[in-house]
Amino acid sequence: MAANFSNSLVRWIDHRLPVFSYLRHAAYDYPTPKNLNYWWNFGSLAGISLAIMIVSGIALAMNYTPHVNHAFDSVERIMRDVNYGWLIRYIHMNGASFFFIVVYIHIFRGVYFGSYKSPRELLWILGVIILLLMMATAFMGYVLPWGQMSFWGATVITNLFSAVPLIGESLVTWLWGGFSIDNPTLNRFFVLHYLFPFIIVSIVLLHIVALHRFGSNNPLGIDIKYPNDTIPFHPYYTIKDAYGLGVFLILFAGVVFFAPNFFGEPDNYIPSNPLSTPLHIVPEWYFLPFYAILRSIPDKLGGVISMFGSIVVLLLLPWLDRSPVRSGHFRGVFKIFFGILLIDIVALGYLGGKPSRGMYVIFSRLATAYYFAYFLVILPVLSKFDSSRLLPKSISTPMPEVNGIE
Amino acid sequence: MSGESAVDEHINIPHHSWSHTGPFDNFDKAALRRGFLIFQNVCSTCHGIQRLAYRNLADLGYSENKIKSIASEAKVLYNKNGGLELYERPALPSDKFTSPFPNEQAARDANGGSLPPDLSLIIKARPNGLDYVRALLLGYESTPMKFNLMSGLHYNTYFPGHQIAMPQPLYGDDVTFEDGTPSSIEQEAEDVVTFLAWAAMPEMEERKRIGVITMIFLVIFTLLLYATKRRIWKNVK
Known part of the structure; x- marks a missing residue:
């Protein structure tokens, strides 16, 4: 790589360790489609959210005590006696919710615009692995304050593993580090909650390497053909991402400073008590759709398989949707089913927070059925009817008859 | 029922x-x-x-002396030199x-x-x-x-x-x-x-105070970023 930097120190370093070449590649040589819309802001927002979580989390860990007798008190000490401890904790607590909001939007942007399709299958799969790791991290983090919902949420979720045939009970004992959720459980959850984010960082780096192999997909879902289809990442997308970050931070700060317990569950301000079960055990909002799928199946093992299956199906997405057209923009019927899928997932989220009885159960089953039908039936069938005939020739070429316009 | x-x-x-x-x-x-x-x-x-802690009562506008006297009405137990026997003393502002x-x-x-x-x-x-x-x-x-x-x-x-x-x-x-x-x-x-x-x-009062300043900063900063974005993107056709 030609090290033609004007600064001699930079040149000296770059010759031995090509970090500046790499940065230049990422900022200037890396061609980015010029037509990315604001839905493409959420990737960088997710990365920034991860950084916010790690920095605030390290500060919290310096003041937190992972012991069943002291965890709740140490969190309250952070809230009351540590300088700006309330700010650090509210950033971390709400940061988790905002991280999931951003990542969910990022995922459904990919689903709509076909960002998972060839040649970006591994990019997509790495993303789903990041989602799984995020979920595990968030779940274990929620246990750490050791409030009522921490304890009972952990009880419900770890007990799911007892559904595994033959080894279920032993598996749960192994996860707990004992015969009930106790100090060893809290300790290992703390250790893993601290470890996982750094594994996420490493997979995010792979995600970016895979992204840079073929570059971003774009709203038209067609490949870059001519040089004038692209613009350099810097300054065009750095400034666009910075503006998006500003909007994100306004919303984030609004919640942190003015409604810090908006996403929270009041029960978690009650210290955990193994002898008193809360009336309704509900997970954090970002798990509710999966919780609804879990509970919609009358069989325990079936429920667990469905819940994990709802994510595994995302891993298979690149092979379930065989349509040659990437962008949902050019797929009229697809748009309808995709819209229903979004409504369906919001409905699952709502149902996950309701008691499982009566009409709630029936609607949960219908919504679960649609979720799986979308991926396993609707997409494979729709793929057969799409053709790439109507696609524009290039990003810069005005579109032929598309969008249903004659 | x-x-x-x-x-x-x-x-x-x-x-x-x-x-x-x-x-x-x-x-x-x-x-x-x-x-x-x-x-x-x-x-x-x-x-x-x-x-x-009794010291937190300063938020209510009580003077240091008043807080000391409120605290001293409560009795806390403590042990001398790590011994098992507990003794009673009046609470201090630093006590919970x-x-x-x-x-x-x-x-x-x-x-x-x-x-x-x-x-x-x-x-x-x-x-x-x-x-x-x-x-x-x-x-x-x-x-x-x-x-x-x-x-x-x-x-x-x-x-x-x-x-x-x-x-x-x-x-x-x-x-x-x-x-x-x-x-x-x-x-x-x-x-x-x-x-x-x-x-x-x-923390509520401090939280809102910092929050208002933060929001004012972020809104102005974001508007500047938006203006800069418009300017930079002007020539992209």
């Missing part, structure tokens, strides 16, 4: 308008002091507020509030088997905590004809299941306020809930 349906019954909690809930609102210090008086004279007989009972069992024994919860976080620990606790304090009524009340419990309109172990705590004129505010039961309930809200989130 079965337990299940009693607990799942939807109870409408009356909405009250609070003076400290808006984005620019601070706690009314006079209300906090009135609420503290009620807490000390009524609630603290059975309920602790152990996450507060002492609880009325030495442990959970003692609290249950003194309250017919029920545990009066610590009130440090009660407003955050209940859905719609402000309105709920206020309604609960005002919700004692005579037991309806058909209602089967268990012995030792009390009928409360707003408590889930309507049977609460806590006897009616406030009747009106339970205390005499230093500032001359009439101590009606509504006034007392509002003030003590305001005090408990402060106890649950003593």
Whole structure:
């Protein structure tokens, strides 16, 4: 790589360790489609959210005590006696919710615009692995304050593993580090909650390497053909991402400073008590759709398989949707089913927070059925009817008859 | 009435308008002091507020000497040189509030088997905590004809299941306020809930103050970023 930097120190370093070449590649040589819309802001927002979580989390860990007798008190000490401890904790607590909001939007942007399709299958799969790791991290983090919902949420979720045939009970004992959720459980959850984010960082780096192999997909879902289809990442997308970050931070700060317990569950301000079960055990909002799928199946093992299956199906997405057209923009019927899928997932989220009885159960089953039908039936069938005939020739070429316009 | 349906019954909690809930609102210090008086004279007989230290009362506008004298009325146990024997000394401003009972069992024994919860976080620990606790304090009524009340419990309109172990705590004129505010039961309930809200989130005033400055900065900064973005993208066709 030609090290033609004007600064001699930079040149000296770059010759031995090509970090500046790499940065230049990422900022200037890396061609980015010029037509990315604001839905493409959420990737960088997710990365920034991860950084916010790690920095605030390290500060919290310096003041937190992972012991069943002291965890709740140490969190309250952070809230009351540590300088700006309330700010650090509210950033971390709400940061988790905002991280999931951003990542969910990022995922459904990919689903709509076909960002998972060839040649970006591994990019997509790495993303789903990041989602799984995020979920595990968030779940274990929620246990750490050791409030009522921490304890009972952990009880419900770890007990799911007892559904595994033959080894279920032993598996749960192994996860707990004992015969009930106790100090060893809290300790290992703390250790893993601290470890996982750094594994996420490493997979995010792979995600970016895979992204840079073929570059971003774009709203038209067609490949870059001519040089004038692209613009350099810097300054065009750095400034666009910075503006998006500003909007994100306004919303984030609004919640942190003015409604810090908006996403929270009041029960978690009650210290955990193994002898008193809360009336309704509900997970954090970002798990509710999966919780609804879990509970919609009358069989325990079936429920667990469905819940994990709802994510595994995302891993298979690149092979379930065989349509040659990437962008949902050019797929009229697809748009309808995709819209229903979004409504369906919001409905699952709502149902996950309701008691499982009566009409709630029936609607949960219908919504679960649609979720799986979308991926396993609707997409494979729709793929057969799409053709790439109507696609524009290039990003810069005005579109032929598309969008249903004659 | 079965337990299940009693607990799942939807109870409408009356909405009250609070003076400290808006984005620019601070706690009314006079209300906090009135609420503290009620807490000390009524609630603290059975309920602790152990996450507060006496020094925190500076937020209510009390002087250092006043806080010292409030603290010294409580007695804390300590041991000399790590010995097993416990000695009593007056509390200092740096001490946490002492609880009325030495442990959970003692609290249950003194309250017919029920545990009066610590009130440090009660407003955050209940859905719609402000309105709920206020309604609960005002919700004692005579037991309806058909209602089967268990012995030792009390009928409360707003408590889930309507049977609460806590006897009616406030009747009106339970205390005499230093500032001359009439101590009606509504006034007392509002003030003590305001005090408990402060106890649950003593950071509120600082949080909102920093929040307003942060929001002003972020909005201006974001507008500048937007203008810069428009400028940079002007030539992209």
